[in-house]
Amino acid sequence: MASLSLPFETKYLPLKKFFNIYRRSMEETEEFWAEEARQLDWFKTWDKVLEWEPPFARWFVGGQLNASYICVDRHVKTWRRSKVAIYWEGEPGDVRVLSYSTLYSEVNRFASLLRRAGVTKGDRVALYLPMIPELPIFMLACARLGAIHTVIFSGFSAQALADRVNDVQAKLLITADGGFRRGKVVPLKEIADEAVALTPSVEKTIVVKRTGISVSMKPSRDLWLDDLLIKAASFIEPEPVESEHPLYILYTSGTTGKPKGIVQSTGGYLVYNYSTYKWVFDLREESVYWCSADVGWVTGHSSIVYAPLAHGAAIVMYEGAPDYPTIDRWWDIIEKYGVTIFYTSPTAIKMFMRYGEDWLKKHNLSSLELLGSVGEAINPEAWLWFYQNIGGERCPIVDTWWQTETGGIMISPAPGIECVPLKPGSATFPLPGVDAAVVNERGEPVAAEERGLLVIKRPWPGMLLGIYGNPERYKKAYWSTFPGMFYTGDYAVRDRDGYFWILGRADEVLKIAGHRMGTAELEDAAVSYSQVAEAAVVSKSHPVKGESIIVFAIPTEGSAPSVSLKKGLSDHMRRVVGPIATPEEIYFVSKLPKTRSGKIMRRVLKAVANDLPIGDLTTLEDETSVEEIVRSYQELEKEREEKK
Ligand code: PRX
Numbered sequence: 260m261a262s263l264s265l266p267f268e269t270k271y272l273p274l275k276k277f278f279n280i281y282r283r284s285m286e287e288t289e290e291f292w293a294e295e296a297r298q299l300d301w302f303k304t305w306d307k308v309l310e311w312e313p314p315f316a317r318w319f320v321g322g323q324l325n326a327s328y329i330c331v332d333r334h335v336k337t338w339r340r341s342k343v344a345i346y347w348e349g350e351p352g353d354v355r356v357l358s359y360s361t362l363y364s365e366v367n368r369f370a371s372l373l374r375r376a377g378v379t380k381g382d383r384v385a386l387y388l389p390m391i392p393e394l395p396i397f398m399l400a401c402a403r404l405g406a407i408h409t410v411i412f413s414g415f416s417a418q419a420l421a422d423r424v425n426d427v428q429a430k431l432l433i434t435a436d437g438g439f440r441r442g443k444v445v446p447l448k449e450i451a452d453e454a455v456a457l458t459p460s461v462e463k464t465i466v467v468k469r470t471g472i473s474v475s476m477k478p479s480r481d482l483w484l485d486d487l488l489i490k491a492a493s494f495i496e497p498e499p500v501e502s503e504h505p506l507y508i509l510y511t512s513g514t515t516g517k518p519k520g521i522v523q524s525t526g527g528y529l530v531y532n533y534s535t536y537k538w539v540f541d542l543r544e545e546s547v548y549w550c551s552a553d554v555g556w557v558t559g560h561s562s563i564v565y566a567p568l569a570h571g572a573a574i575v576m577y578e579g580a581p582d583y584p585t586i587d588r589w590w591d592i593i594e595k596y597g598v599t600i601f602y603t604s605p606t607a608i609k610m611f612m613r614y615g616e617d618w619l620k621k622h623n624l625s626s627l628e629l630l631g632s633v634g635e636a637i638n639p640e641a642w643l644w645f646y647q648n649i650g651g652e653r654c655p656i657v658d659t660w661w662q663t664e665t666g667g668i669m670i671s672p673a674p675g676i677e678c679v680p681l682k683p684g685s686a687t688f689p690l691p692g693v694d695a696a697v698v699n700e701r702g703e704p705v706a707a708e709e710r711g712l713l714v715i716k717r718p719w720p721g722m723l724l725g726i727y728g729n730p731e732r733y734k735k736a737y738w739s740t741f742p743g744m745f746y747t748g749d750y751a752v753r754d755r756d757g758y759f760w761i762l763g764r765a766d767e768v769l770k771i772a773g774h775r776m777g778t779a780e781l782e783d784a785a786v787s788y789s790q791v792a793e794a795a796v797v798s799k800s801h802p803v804k805g806e807s808i809i810v811f812a813i814p815t816e817g818s819a820p821s822v823s824l825k826k827g828l829s830d831h832m833r834r835v836v837g838p839i840a841t842p843e844e845i846y847f848v849s850k851l852p853k854t855r856s857g858k859i860m861r862r863v864l865k866a867v868a869n870d871l872p873i874g875d876l877t878t879l880e881d882e883t884s885v886e887e888i889v890r891s892y893q894e895l896e897k898e899r900e901e902k903k
Pocket of ligand 1: 511635636637658660661664747748763764770773774775
């Protein structure tokens with residue numbers, strides 16, 4: 260056992276199978292990944308498994324493949340052609356079931372109309388769609404042509420959409436007339452029109468009819484999908500692309516106001532997701548896999564589209580709100596489609612905990628075999644509730660840690676290899692191929708039970724290719740904190756058994772209901788309000804959402820703090836970023852605590868908002884700012900208590 264090269268100590272060496280595979284992945288990395296890659300269909304085998312010119316990695320160099328071929332074509336050549344690929348349910352209750360052969364014909368038809376619209380290899384296509392089957396079909400159709408899709412979450416505002424479309428310079432935008440959410444129609448086409456007025460690169464818009472609401476169509480620019488489909492061809496040859504050809508660009512928040520366009524490769528990403536979903540979820544062609552995330556986030560990219568379809572599994576896709584029209588909507592879906600694997604977020608679990616168990620008793624959830632959690636740390640109480648009430652004390656829970664940048668799951672139990680004893684709240688161990696460590700500020704490993712920063716010490720196939728159009732930002736954000744190590748931005752700790760526990764972000768990034776938002780992005784939105792001169796945003800811990808947004812704002816000269824100013828600012832932030840940016844609380848102050856060099860001390864604000872000790876203030880420029888903030892916070896808290 261002495262030769263076992265693990266990046267961590269563990270007493271779980273009896274888990275021979277898992278640790279032997281892990282050891283092999285560390286010692287014979289290239290052979291290990293080559294074996295995994297061989298499980299997919301390549302048009303041309305790679306010449307070299309890895310080309311590592313730090314910090315840029317290229318996987319399966321010289322290999323050629325096509326993501327739509329892997330997710331669709333290869334299944335229609337087998338018995339899977341007639342099995343279900345997608346069970347889709349709309350919020351109003353309409354259902355569509357697509358077999359692999361139907362999915363195949365739709366992907367081809369959609370690819371043909373994209374080609375007709377002039378889309379070719381390397382073009383960027385923006386997708387601003389609700390959770391309808393057309394979204395994965397368009398993603399796969401783009402991939403079929405070698406075009407790069409960028410999905411923009413349909414909850415984002417016109418401005419957020421425009422910023423992302425401008426960054427990728429998309430020439431085509433695909434949207435819908437609207438989408439259903441909580442019984443109402445979200446007017447996506449109207450929002451898209453507002454965005455397109457700001458995006459000169461967009462030449463054409465394709466519109467999917469989902470809700471039937473009337474929308475304005477600009478004759479030379481806007482095209483209905485249904486009209487285009489009339490002339491669609493039934494087959495389009497999948498374009499063989501190089502392994503490192505970008506499959507998609509997906510925006511995520513960082514520490515500056517400008518979101519980062521994370522670029523993913525085709526070969527590395529697919530191999531990584533194919534393998535990790537097999538290990539983590541024991542995903543098989545007979546699985547009925549439901550990930551409740553939106554396709555607009557990385558979880559949806561991997562867990563709704565690419566990994567389950569690469570495996571030939573059936574996915575469940577649901578359009579609407581989790582508790583609409585009744586609180587048991589999700590449990591009804593699990594029962595109706597016989598979901599075997601259910602992957603969701605701690606926020607959703609905590610929300611359902613509050614509704615109680617009676618809603619669950621109406622449903623037979625015995626089809627479930629495995630549960631998963633993602634997006635934020637799961638507290639032991641929620642973990643146990645999930646385990647007992649949803650999983651019937653039968654299903655293991657995989658707490659999966661990963662990021663948009665990692666492309667796939669990095670730290671998680673792997674029951675598809677071997678069941679590790681679970682500890683509620685711990686993501687357990689790094690997966691094979693993942694060289695994770697917890698280090699101190701100097702990059703040295705910390706001792707067990709000491710908090711440190713989570714880093715990854717070697718490349719893995721799902722690693723981002725870079726930040727779109729900005730190699731310098733890529734180097735700075737991920738590789739400059741600790742040279743030679745990928746910086747995740749998360750705090751973590753290993754316990755004495757070697758288990759990893761993720762403790763939250765170490766940078767200026769918030770996790771609101773598992774969604775990532777940068778404080779800088781939110782502050783930019785706040786100060787763009789005409790009556791706000793300066794603003795600082797911090798998070799406050801929230802019993803359901805994990806974190807919530809707290810704004811400290813200085814009104815402009817002549818604007819007095821008032822309820823209507825508060826509402827105006829809140830509405831403005833929703834409009835600029837989207838409903839996820841709605842502040843939980845807004846405090847108006849006349850000064851913000853700053854260091855002598857002018858940096859806002861968010862730590863101080865965070866401590867005030869969370870009722871924690873304020874700590875060292877020696878670098879503070881003006882102590883009265885803190886006094887005022889504490890006072891205004893306390894006054895508002897008192898008002899709130901009185902109202903209760
Ligand atoms: O802070 C970690 C948290 O989510 C961040 C990544 O956010 P995003 O790129 O939006 O991707 C989310 C879904 C893959 C991480 O830096 N996070 C994600 N999963 C977990 C988690 N924190 C604790 N436990 C997890 N299982």
